[in-house]
Amino acid sequence: KNQVEQSPQSLIILEGKNCTLQCNYTVSPFSNLRWYKQDTGRGPVSLTIMTFSENTKSNGRYTATLDADTKQSSLHITASQLSDSASYICVVSGRSQGNLIFGKGTKLSVKP
Amino acid sequence: NAGVTQTPKFRILKIGQSMTLQCTQDMNHNYMYWYRQDPGMGLKLIYYSVGAGITDKGEVPNGYNVSRSTTEDFPLRLELAAPSQTSVYFCASSSSGTPNTGELFFGEGSRLTVL
Numbered sequence: 001k002n003q004v005e006q007s008p009q010s011l012i013i014l015e016g017k018n019c020t021l022q023c024n025y026t027v028s029p030f031s032n033l034r035w036y037k038q039d040t041g042r043g044p045v046s047l048t049i050m051t052f053s054e055n056t057k058s059n060g061r062y063t064a065t066l067d068a069d070t071k072q073s074s075l076h077i078t079a080s081q082l083s084d085s086a087s088y089i090c091v092v093s094g095r096s097q098g099n100l101i102f103g104k105g106t107k108l109s110v111k112p
Numbered sequence: 113n114a115g116v117t118q119t120p121k122f123r124i125l126k127i128g129q130s131m132t133l134q135c136t137q138d139m140n141h142n143y144m145y146w147y148r149q150d151p152g153m154g155l156k157l158i159y160y161s162v163g164a165g166i167t168d169k170g171e172v173p174n175g176y177n178v179s180r181s182t183t184e185d186f187p188l189r190l191e192l193a194a195p196s197q198t199s200v201y202f203c204a205s206s207s208s209g210t211p212n213t214g215e216l217f218f219g220e221g222s223r224l225t226v227l
Contacts, residue, residue, distance in 0.1 A: 004154065031213065034215075041220075042220055042221070043116075043202055043204075043218030043220050043221050044155075044202075044216075044218050045218070046215050046216065046217075049215060089154070099170060099171060100157070100216075102156075103154055104152060104153060104154050
């Protein structure tokens with residue numbers, strides 16, 4: 001069964017600290033992996049999209065990594081800000097499917 | 113830029129009532145989608161469309177209907193609302209060559225409660 005598992009479920013960090021969110025998937029064959037940021041009460045917004053040939057992709061203070069062999073991805077946030085408080089959703093697309101598999105998200109809270 | 117616009121933002125329905133969630137996009141995207149997001153769960157695809165006049169079922173289509181008469185609009189119809197349809201609904205669009213590869217642009221969501 002195609003699944004996307006994210007960890008941790010929730011995370012609290014202090015402003016200015018770094019953090020790393022994890023995503024493991026079983027989707028095969030694999031097309032691409034995306035990370036989205038969803039602020040409370042808002043729609044998800046795309047952070048990165050990576051194909052199987054890409055190992056790292058950055059978007060400002062956000063850096064996503066992908067290991068297609070182990071089917072793992074991580075999202076690293078550097079020098080966190082209060083505005084980073086949100087849910088971060090990992091989404092995996094299979095090559096043979098017309099659908100995207102969404103993870104349940106990691107809820108990040110950045111405290112002053 | 114408006115992007116993807118959904119209305120209404122909030123709605124309370126009684127069991128058995130019907131309603132339509134509106135979605136319009138101004139990016140001339142071919143692909144449009146409806147998702148639902150339940151608390152603590154990943155988004156689930158309800159219906160999608162690859163162009164005007166073409167729609168297809170997603171993972172959880174029961175209890176819903178869609179139409180796509182124009183590129184811009186993709187309304188979602190709920191017939192005979194049930195408590196299980198209480199959820200947050202997101203409309204999205206993308207422009208890429210296949211539904212699997214394009215970047216998704218989401219609306220702000222419509223929170224529906226069925227009592």
